[in-house]
Amino acid sequence: MELIIQLIAGAVGGNVAGAALKNLSLGTLGNSIAGILGGGLGGQILAMLGGGAAAAGAAAGGGLDIGSIIGSIAAGGVGGGVLMAVVGLLKGMMSK
Secondary structure, eight states, X not given: OHHHHHHHHHHHHHHHHHHHOGGXXXXXXXXXXXXXXXXXXXXXXXXXXXXXXXXXXXXXXXXXXXXXXXXXXXXXXXXXXXXXXXXXXXXXXXXX
16 A cells, blocks of 8 residues: 555656646656656665664554554655656756
8 A cells, every 4th residue: 555655656756746846857757767767766775774664563463543644645746856856867867
């Protein structure tokens, strides 16, 4: 369940970053794809750093608590935005 939240938040984060950084935008589809990948990566990195331990305990207990949901949204959104910006920057550098 957390992965789905992170992927959706990543897509939203990628599109928000694309709207804010017009010169790095990859278009709606490109922003969404980069955001989804970044959201998944951001969530996995957070889990490796220990932020996923509480979420894993909550999921094993039969449900998600609000803290783990907010953490998944934040990690997915930030990861999606960052990856979209990095891909947009690389695309811009390669086109010159």
